[in-house]
Amino acid sequence: xxxxxxxxxxxxxxxxxxxxxxxxxxxxxxxxxxxxYETIQSQxxxxxxxxxxxxxxxxxxxxxxxxxxxxxxxLEHHSYDCPQILLLxxxxxxxxxxxxxxxxxxx
Numbered sequence: 001x002x003x004x005x006x007x008x009x010x011x012x013x014x015x016x017x018x019x020x021x022x023x024x025x026x027x028x029x030x031x032x033x034x035x036x037y038e039t040i041q042s043q044x045x046x047x048x049x050x051x052x053x054x055x056x057x058x059x060x061x062x063x064x065x066x067x068x069x070x071x072x073x074x075l076e077h078h079s080y081d082c083p084q085i086l087l088l089x090x091x092x093x094x095x096x097x098x099x100x101x102x103x104x105x106x107x
Contacts, residue, residue, distance in 0.1 A: 006090035006101055009060040009070050011083055012042065019056035022077050026060060031069045033104035034061040063105055064089065 009032075013019040016037065023035035036059040043052045062070055067087050074085055090098075 004102065005064045006093065006098055007062050007064045007067065008088040008090060009058075009062055009067065009074075010086045010088065011058050011060070011074055011078070012040070012055040013058065013083075014053070014055060014079060016056050018077075018079060019058055022074060023058055023060070025073055025077065026062075026070060029069070029073070030104070030106035031066045031073065032060045032062045033101045035059070036061075061101055063102065066105060 011022075013022065016039075019037050023032070023037065026032035026035060038057045038059070040055055040057045041052065042055050043050070045051070060070060064087070071085050074083060
C-alpha cells in the first residue's frame with residue numbers, strides 16, 4: 001500500500017459530543033480531510049452479553065500515511081475500552097475528489 005493511498009477509517013462513539021471532539025481534533029491536525037457523522041444502532045456481544053446501543057459512526061477520509069496518528073488520537077480520546085478502529089484502503093475514485101483529499105491532509 002502506498003503512503004499516499006487514500007483511505008477511510010471507521011470508528012464509533014457513544015455520543016455526538018465525543019464523536020465531534022475526536023473528529024475536530026483529526027481535522028485540526030490535518031490527519032483527516034473530512035469526517036462524517038451518522039447515528040446508527042449497533043448490536044454486539046460484549047463480555048458474553050448481547051448489547052444494543054445507539055452510537056455515532058465516524059467515517060474519516062484520510063490517507064494510509066496518517067493511519068498511525070489517527071489510531072493513536074482516537075485511542076487517546078475515546079471512552080470505550082475496545083473501540084472499533086478499521087482502516088479501509090480506497091483503490092479508486094473521482095480524480096478531482098482524490099486530489100482535494102490529498103491537498104487537505106498534512107504532508
